[in-house]
Amino acid sequence: MNTPAPAIHTAPARTILSVSGPEARALLQRVITADIETLEAGQCRPGGLLTPQGKLAADFLMFADGETVWLDVAGAAADALAKRLSMFKLRAKAEIVINTDLAALWSEHPFEGSAPDPRLGEGVHRGIGNRGDDAVSLDTIEILHGIPVFGRDYGESEVFPTDVNLDVYGGIGWKKGCFIGQEVVSRMKRRGTIRKRSLSLSFSGEAPAAGTPVTAGSSTIGEITSSHGHHAIGLIRLDRLEAASETPQANGHDCRIAVPDNLRPDAPAEKV
Incomplete structure (x- = not known):
């Protein structure tokens, strides 16, 4: 009996942006948070572009294909991200394009050209291609696993990348050298001052809506x-x-608030 092909879904409200050319990786390496030089074909890696103040201007999932790096980004952030990257391009031999003919794809099973979403382990596979079998939001899966997303949980320049766990998902290359906003987030890590994290909350009944304060006694501990x-x-x-x-x-x-070990505060680095 033939096994049916896995359903491949289009992720709504996502846009595909490409950075291509012989200096595409060099351009991205000096401005974005993630280490793009070590990204290989068949891998998926989160990354972000920060403001000089260290806040997230946009984040994305990255895929590599030769001289082309594909960015799966929230549709609402795509135009601004393309413009910002173009500002940093200077004379670099790289072309930045929003690809309206391509879609962000996902499935609960591997499919051709896909890679596991590092935020969700082997549970979700991501890729880029033509439209999927149908359009299905990832909101339910992401919220269940405590995965915050641009446009739903935060907006442009509202949060530090560590607030939304970008570092834990492999989206910050701490050893790769400088990038826009690097001094601010590196100082937070070095001094052990990462105090906010996006965490998974569970309720016995219907969970309250976004914007509801989270309290413990008389103290407001989050939102x-x-x-x-x-x-x-x-x-x-x-x-x-x-x-x-x-x-x-x-x-x-x-x-109930789940705090995985990898989201617990780091101790300040010892002075040498």
């Missing part, structure tokens, strides 16, 4: 940024959560 069913994502102050002696709540409902 819900998105929700679906019994689950939500909240931008939470880790120090306040750690100090809380009462059960966290949102809109009067108790919630």
